Amino acid sequence: MTADTQRKRAMGHVLLLGAGLLVLTVISAASVYLVNMAREDARKVVRTLEVENQISLVQLQLRRAESAQRGYLATLRPDFQADFEQAMTELAPSLTRLSQLISDNPVQRRLIDEMMPLYDQRVEEFRTTMELARSQRMSDAAKIVREGIGRDTMKHLEDLAVRMRAEEDRLFVERTTNADRSQTLAASITGIGSGLVVVLAGIAILLVRRSSHARDLADARLRDSHLNLEATIDERTADLREANDEIQRFAYIVSHDLRSPLVNIMGFTSELEELRGDIFKRIAALSRAQSEAPPAPENATDTAEPALEGADKQLSQDFSEALGFIKSSIGKMDRLISAILNLTREGRREFEPVWIDTRELIEAIVTTVAHQAAEAQAEIRIDALPNIVSDRLALEQIFSNLIDNALKYLKTGVPGEISVRGRTKLGFAIFEISDNGRGIDPKDHQRIFDLFRRAGTQDKPGQGIGLAHVRALVRRLGGTMAVSSELHQGSTFTITLPINWPAGNRKTRT
Amino acid sequence: MSNPVTIIMIEDDEGHARLIERNIRRSGVNNEIIPFTSGTAALNYLFGTDGTGLNHKGSALLILLDLNLPDTTGIDILKRVKENKYLKTTPVVVLTTTDDSHEIKRCYELGCNVYITKPVNYESFANAIRQLGLFFSVIQVPPAAI
Numbered sequence: 060m061t062a063d064t065q066r067k068r069a070m071g072h073v074l075l076l077g078a079g080l081l082v083l084t085v086i087s088a089a090s091v092y093l094v095n096m097a098r099e100d101a102r103k104v105v106r107t108l109e110v111e112n113q114i115s116l117v118q119l120q121l122r123r124a125e126s127a128q129r130g131y132l133a134t135l136r137p138d139f140q141a142d143f144e145q146a147m148t149e150l151a152p153s154l155t156r157l158s159q160l161i162s163d164n165p166v167q168r169r170l171i172d173e174m175m176p177l178y179d180q181r182v183e184e185f186r187t188t189m190e191l192a193r194s195q196r197m198s199d200a201a202k203i204v205r206e207g208i209g210r211d212t213m214k215h216l217e218d219l220a221v222r223m224r225a226e227e228d229r230l231f232v233e234r235t236t237n238a239d240r241s242q243t244l245a246a247s248i249t250g251i252g253s254g255l256v257v258v259l260a261g262i263a264i265l266l267v268r269r270s271s272h273a274r275d276l277a278d279a280r281l282r283d284s285h286l287n288l289e290a291t292i293d294e295r296t297a298d299l300r301e302a303n304d305e306i307q308r309f310a311y312i313v314s315h316d317l318r319s320p321l322v323n324i325m326g327f328t329s330e331l332e333e334l335r336g337d338i339f340k341r342i343a344a345l346s347r348a349q350s351e352a353p354p355a356p357e358n359a360t361d362t363a364e365p366a367l368e369g370a371d372k373q374l375s376q377d378f379s380e381a382l383g384f385i386k387s388s389i390g391k392m393d394r395l396i397s398a399i400l401n402l403t404r405e406g407r408r409e410f411e412p413v414w415i416d417t418r419e420l421i422e423a424i425v426t427t428v429a430h431q432a433a434e435a436q437a438e439i440r441i442d443a444l445p446n447i448v449s450d451r452l453a454l455e456q457i458f459s460n461l462i463d464n465a466l467k468y469l470k471t472g473v474p475g476e477i478s479v480r481g482r483t484k485l486g487f488a489i490f491e492i493s494d495n496g497r498g499i500d501p502k503d504h505q506r507i508f509d510l511f512r513r514a515g516t517q518d519k520p521g522q523g524i525g526l527a528h529v530r531a532l533v534r535r536l537g538g539t540m541a542v543s544s545e546l547h548q549g550s551t552f553t554i555t556l557p558i559n560w561p562a563g564n565r566k567t568r569t
Numbered sequence: 570m571s572n573p574v575t576i577i578m579i580e581d582d583e584g585h586a587r588l589i590e591r592n593i594r595r596s597g598v599n600n601e602i603i604p605f606t607s608g609t610a611a612l613n614y615l616f617g618t619d620g621t622g623l624n625h626k627g628s629a630l631l632i633l634l635d636l637n638l639p640d641t642t643g644i645d646i647l648k649r650v651k652e653n654k655y656l657k658t659t660p661v662v663v664l665t666t667t668d669d670s671h672e673i674k675r676c677y678e679l680g681c682n683v684y685i686t687k688p689v690n691y692e693s694f695a696n697a698i699r700q701l702g703l704f705f706s707v708i709q710v711p712p713a714a715i
Contacts, residue, residue, distance in 0.1 A: 318687075322584075322588070323584030323585060325691045327584065400668075
């Protein structure tokens with residue numbers, strides 16, 4: 060699976076989640092809004108009903124007041140008057156309530172504004188007639204009633220009330236419809252929303268299933284590639300091992316084949332040397348014979364160098380010198396070849412990890428170099444050292460090479476101080492061999508580890524093999540090696556080796 | 570040597586062959602030395618045209634063998650000689666540059682009688698060969714027969 064499709068899939072998931080959230084939010088908001096609207100509508104409906112009720116109440120009170128007035132006019136009984144007063148007291152709050160209820164409706168307000176003075180007028184008329192009746196002016200009161208002004212007003216009021224009721228009826232119908240619509244809308248929105256959520260959930264399940272399928276596939280592929288990788292690593296390791304073996308074989312064969320002609324060179328040089336003796340003996344004899352000198356007793360000087368003179372002597376010396384150079388060069392070459400042979404042999408030796416008391420091992424080495432140390436006035440100090448599991452012989456070679464070097468390259472005239480320290484870190488043992496010797500120029504730090512390369516003053520015998528060998532051993536033991544040194548400031552060689560070197564992590568050719 | 574023992578020298582390096590012969594002669598051994606510079610030629614001589622080694626029945630041989638040969642390895646020659654019923658009693662002296670302990674062990678396992686490493690130092694070399702010559706002069710070689 061490419062990264063692109065993966066990103067697309069992730070985007071799809073995010074979008075889906077977002078869409079789901081959005082739908083839910085919208086549904087919730089819409090539901091809340093619609094429910095509120097429905098409640099509002101319901102409240103309005105209720106108010107409409109209340110308005111109608113209030114209108115009836117006002118009319119009832121007015122009618123009650125009228126009948127009380129009539130009763131009073133007819134009988135002058137005070138309980139009619141009380142009745143009237145009660146109707147009056149109930150009329151006022153009813154009117155106020157009515158005007159409050161319809162205050163938001165301009166149509167109704169206009170109607171009630173029109174109504175208000177009529178009511179006042181009518182109440183005023185009632186009071187006037189009742190006042191007249193009480194002061195025994197019945198005829199005036201009857202006259203007012205007969206005039207019919209009151210009836211007209213009453214009619215007008217009825218009209219207004221009817222209009223108001225009609226208005227409220229209209230509002231009632233409208234509001235009921237509204238409430239119904241809101242409820243239907245709320246229900247349908249909820250329904251649609253639920254449907255959408257279900258659809259989204261379905262898509263989500265589909266996507267999750269698809270991506271889990273993809274993940275399973277990727278898992279399988281990962282396992283495959285892991286196996287492949289391991290196979291590849293095995294293959295490469297085998298290749299490397301083969302290449303290494305090849306190099307070992309190569310070095311071995313080359314050094315062998317180099318040795319063969321060397322035997323000839325050395326052999327025939329020696330033969331030449333013998334011939335030289337014979338030749339110069341004859342030359343000496345011949346020159347003596349020429350100069351008529353008394354012949355020397357042949358048998359007495361047979362092995363001795365014949366006495367030569369002048370040019371012959373020079374010739375003999377040149378001959379010896381040339382042969383000497385040839386022989387010393389052959390000797391050197393032989394040592395180098397032997398060194399390579401030894402190295403390849405070391406490279407082929409199988410390591411055997413054993414538990415090693417490092418301090419004991421180094422003390423043994425120090426004992427073997429005690430004589431050299433005494434000669435160099437050097438003191439070797441061994442600190443506490445971590446014990447490790449490794450190859451004993453290799454470790455011996457590593458430490459004895461380093462201690463040897465430390466002793467070999469001390470400053471002349473300065474008592475040597477050599478110390479071996481050790482510590483552990485993260486499963487590795489770190490050993491440090493430091494000296495106060497002549498030190499190594501930093502530019503030579505790499506070079507000293509190369510085969511046949513040396514650094515500094517060449518006043519000590521050596522082939523330039525020790526450190527190369529040590530480093531090869533340390534590497535084979537799964538460790539690393541480093542040097543820190545300044546010229547004339549002493550050197551510290553640091554060796555890091557695994558504390559528990561596992562056996563057989565490197566197959567060697569036998 | 571009492572009976573005429575023939576020394577078969579199988580050595581590809583003519584220089585080495587010459588030095589060996591010279592030093593053997595210097596130690597006073599005058600037996601016939603037949604040099605071979607390749608393994609194939611030596612095998613042809615040793616085993617004859619029929620490859621059985623029958624032609625050497627009854628003759629006393631001593632083989633000087635180098636291990637590093639261009640065509641066959643000395644080990645193969647040693648093996649074949651020691652497996653042949655006529656030649657198996659023939660003493661074989663391995664004289665070679667190889668001083669690998671595995672190689673030495675293998676040669677002795679295969680029946681080699683003496684293993685000598687050629688020293689580069691000529692004095693040692695000459696010395697070794699002369700000692701070998703002395704050895705030859707006292708060694709009793711049985712005739713190549715059953």
